Amino acid sequence: MAMAGKNNNEIPRSGIENHTGGSARYNYIVSEGSTVVFDLHDFTIDSDINTYKLESGSCRQTDSMPAVKLHYDNNRISFTAPFIKGNEVNTILKFELSVKDNSNKTKDRSYSVSVIIKRIQRAIIFQGGVSLGAYEVGVFQALAEKLIEDDKQRGLENVRPLFDIVAGTSIGAMNAAVVVSSIVEGKSWKDSARELVRFWKHQKYEGFTVADVLNENPMYSYWWDLIHNTSRITKLFAGTLMDSYSDLSPDLKNWYNILINSISLDPNFWKDYFIDGWYIPATAEAARRYYSAKQFHTLGAPNVASGIPSWSIFGKFFDLSNQSNFLPRPDNKHIHGYSLMKTLEEFVHFPIITKKGQPRFLLVAVDVETGDAVTFDSYEKREKAKDVTDDSRYYSVYGPDEQNKHVLIYDDGINIDHVLASGTFPNFFDYPKFKVKDSALNYEEKEHIFWDGGFRSNTPLREVIHAHRDFWHVDDDDNEEDDVPDLEVYIADLWPSELREEPISLDLDFVENRKLNIIFADKTHYDEQMAEVVSDYIDLTKALKNLAERTGNSKEVKHLLEKHAGSKNRGGKIRKYKSLLGGRFRLTKVVRIDHKDDGNEVANKIYDYSHTTIEKLMKDGFCDALKQIGIQSIKDSIIRMVYTDRIITNNKTYELEQQLQQI
Numbered sequence: 001m002a003m004a005g006k007n008n009n010e011i012p013r014s015g016i017e018n019h020t021g022g023s024a025r026y027n028y029i030v031s032e033g034s035t036v037v038f039d040l041h042d043f044t045i046d047s048d049i050n051t052y053k054l055e056s057g058s059c060r061q062t063d064s065m066p067a068v069k070l071h072y073d074n075n076r077i078s079f080t081a082p083f084i085k086g087n088e089v090n091t092i093l094k095f096e097l098s099v100k101d102n103s104n105k106t107k108d109r110s111y112s113v114s115v116i117i118k119r120i121q122r123a124i125i126f127q128g129g130v131s132l133g134a135y136e137v138g139v140f141q142a143l144a145e146k147l148i149e150d151d152k153q154r155g156l157e158n159v160r161p162l163f164d165i166v167a168g169t170s171i172g173a174m175n176a177a178v179v180v181s182s183i184v185e186g187k188s189w190k191d192s193a194r195e196l197v198r199f200w201k202h203q204k205y206e207g208f209t210v211a212d213v214l215n216e217n218p219m220y221s222y223w224w225d226l227i228h229n230t231s232r233i234t235k236l237f238a239g240t241l242m243d244s245y246s247d248l249s250p251d252l253k254n255w256y257n258i259l260i261n262s263i264s265l266d267p268n269f270w271k272d273y274f275i276d277g278w279y280i281p282a283t284a285e286a287a288r289r290y291y292s293a294k295q296f297h298t299l300g301a302p303n304v305a306s307g308i309p310s311w312s313i314f315g316k317f318f319d320l321s322n323q324s325n326f327l328p329r330p331d332n333k334h335i336h337g338y339s340l341m342k343t344l345e346e347f348v349h350f351p352i353i354t355k356k357g358q359p360r361f362l363l364v365a366v367d368v369e370t371g372d373a374v375t376f377d378s379y380e381k382r383e384k385a386k387d388v389t390d391d392s393r394y395y396s397v398y399g400p401d402e403q404n405k406h407v408l409i410y411d412d413g414i415n416i417d418h419v420l421a422s423g424t425f426p427n428f429f430d431y432p433k434f435k436v437k438d439s440a441l442n443y444e445e446k447e448h449i450f451w452d453g454g455f456r457s458n459t460p461l462r463e464v465i466h467a468h469r470d471f472w473h474v475d476d477d478d479n480e481e482d483d484v485p486d487l488e489v490y491i492a493d494l495w496p497s498e499l500r501e502e503p504i505s506l507d508l509d510f511v512e513n514r515k516l517n518i519i520f521a522d523k524t525h526y527d528e529q530m531a532e533v534v535s536d537y538i539d540l541t542k543a544l545k546n547l548a549e550r551t552g553n554s555k556e557v558k559h560l561l562e563k564h565a566g567s568k569n570r571g572g573k574i575r576k577y578k579s580l581l582g583g584r585f586r587l588t589k590v591v592r593i594d595h596k597d598d599g600n601e602v603a604n605k606i607y608d609y610s611h612t613t614i615e616k617l618m619k620d621g622f623c624d625a626l627k628q629i630g631i632q633s634i635k636d637s638i639i640r641m642v643y644t645d646r647i648i649t650n651n652k653t654y655e656l657e658q659q660l661q662q663i
Contacts, residue, residue, distance in 0.1 A: 028115045031486045032083045040075040059097045081117045083154050090118045119485040121164035128170025128454035129494035130606035134200050134614045136175050138621025139492040139593050141193045146629050162189040165360045167464050169453040173363035173422040180361040181348040199347045203303050204614035211291035224284035231280045279507045286600040293604035301609040305330045306338030330428040351413035354378040364453035364460045365421040372398045373456040375463045376418045402572040407437040421450040461524040473583030475569050488589040495521040496597035512603035531587050538584045593625045
């Protein structure tokens with residue numbers, strides 16, 4: 001289980017400004033619920049008080065709402081930033097702080113301190129993975145239970161949404177649609193979790209697959225496990241024996257190399273072909289999953305997909321050996337009883353349109369013609385893009401640059417076709433089509449086909465970050481406001497990142513399974529790190545800007561910030577440096593709940609809709625989420641302790657985090 005993110009207890013100091021009356025004004029930007037610490041030494045860096053021993057300090061809050069409780073500890077004053085219960089993005093607390101030294105010559109120095117407290121919004125991201133999406137049901141149930149309890153303790157229950165953003169790709173988009181639709185219809189978050197369970201119980205196969213029936217025979221299961229374990233131990237022993245024998249007998253190894261070379265074979269021939277090429281039979285559980293998935297893959301799954309005959313038995317190459325030419329092509333909407341479209345219509349009320357105060361629904365599909373990831377958004381655009389000539393408020397603008405920009409308008413909000421497009425595996429389902437305005441054609445409309453969003457962004461963290469900032473921040477050269485809420489993110493990762501199988505096999509099923517895990521697994525760690533680095537650079541720039549203003553160099557700084565940068569904004573306009581300072585927000589926490597490899601993985605696992613597998617996935621998701629929430633809680637407590645008490649170094653904190661990861 002991997003987990004990372006900016007600690008929301010670590011408070012970046014944004015800098016100091018001149019303040020009329022001779023005292024200095026200090027500004028802090030913090031997240032709600034974090035620990036704010038005024039270190040008195042920070043206020044004396046540039047003063048002659050630094051030449052004397054710092055004796056004491058006092059602080060009083062000059063505004064009354066919301067009042068905070070101040071804690072004094074030597075030369076530090078701290079308090080917990082209150083949670084924002086109104087609709088505003090941030091609130092400002094003001095303090096007057098006095099510092100005194102032990103000399104008789106220096107008078108008390110006073111400072112005005114402003115603390116901007118920013119709201120933290122929550123986002124949950126559901127990955128794509130067909131039947132593996134059942135794992136996300138358990139994850140969502142566990143998160144809903146725990147986070148609702150947390151909000152009760154903070155006095156936030158029913159004050160704000162449990163999740164402000166619910167995003168997904170492929171089956172994750174369908175899970176997200178069920179959740180958001182339930183909330184829009186007035187149901188509670190716990191009810192939406194129950195509705196998600198119903199959605200998956202409707203999809204899972206209630207009968208017994210052929211593999212299930214065979215697996216009920218204890219002799220059948222015993223036989224599979226016996227030959228698996230026997231073969232595995234024998235292979236490990238043979239490999240170890242061969243390596244040991246070669247090391248102990250160098251002369252014999254040389255004679256072997258001469259012999260094997262004389263018949264034009266590589267010296268590693270025996271090991272590569274007869275040891276590494278030794279395919280270990282599967283476990284009984286892996287065999288059950290393999291043949292269950294094969295049954296659904298071939299015959300279809302009720303309420304999900306079926307098959308329709310192909311028009312041609314030869315295909316465009318007249319190749320009878322190509323399986324797709326003579327097997328039926330699965331279909332997800334035309335045949336009643338085998339239609340994912342009908343299932344979605346039963347559990348989701350379309351179109352999905354939401355507003356502030358309701359969860360924002362984001363889903364991702366891929367424009368096949370351009371290769372771009374396209375984000376559909378249930379929130380209206382706050383500002384009309386210059387490429388949108390009508391009154392549309394629901395649209396996606398995508399493309400690498402101004403000369404290759406595309407606009408997709410969906411006037412009625414998110415419809416079922418958009419959700420199905422996000423989950424369209426091109427090997428199986430027909431291709432959804434939408435009309436797109438193309439800049440290369442002077443914004444003439446052209447029909448584009450769309451595929452599964454997982455091919456481009458199976459974990460749409462980047463899309464969530466961009467959509468979050470674009471909605472809240474007014475992209476203006478003169479706007480440096482911190483008008484974007486901070487964000488904590490929960491990710492349900494369906495594709496195991498770590499391999500459990502030992503020894504590693506070379507058989508086709510293993511290769512295909514591992515390949516799919518690598519292709520579709522979560523790859524957002526870099527996106528997260530870059531978001532943190534950008535936030536750090538903005539904090540540093542603001543601190544330097546305020547320091548320059550405080551020391552009388554504000555004109556030079558303003559002149560520099562008015563210069564043009566090298567990047568462009570979303571509208572294609574070259575930014576000024578000062579516009580880079582606006583819209584800053586932090587990822588305060590990114591929690592990943594990973595689906596583990598249990599040693600029984602098969603390549604076609606995404607097609608296994610058997611009762612046993614779906615129930616296990618939901619249970620595993622619930623348990624894994626509870627474990628990860630517990631680990632995250634311990635880590636948060638340790639980091640908070642480290643920050644407020646400073647009893648150990650940051651390196652030691654990192655070591656503690658690594659130990660928690662291993663546990």
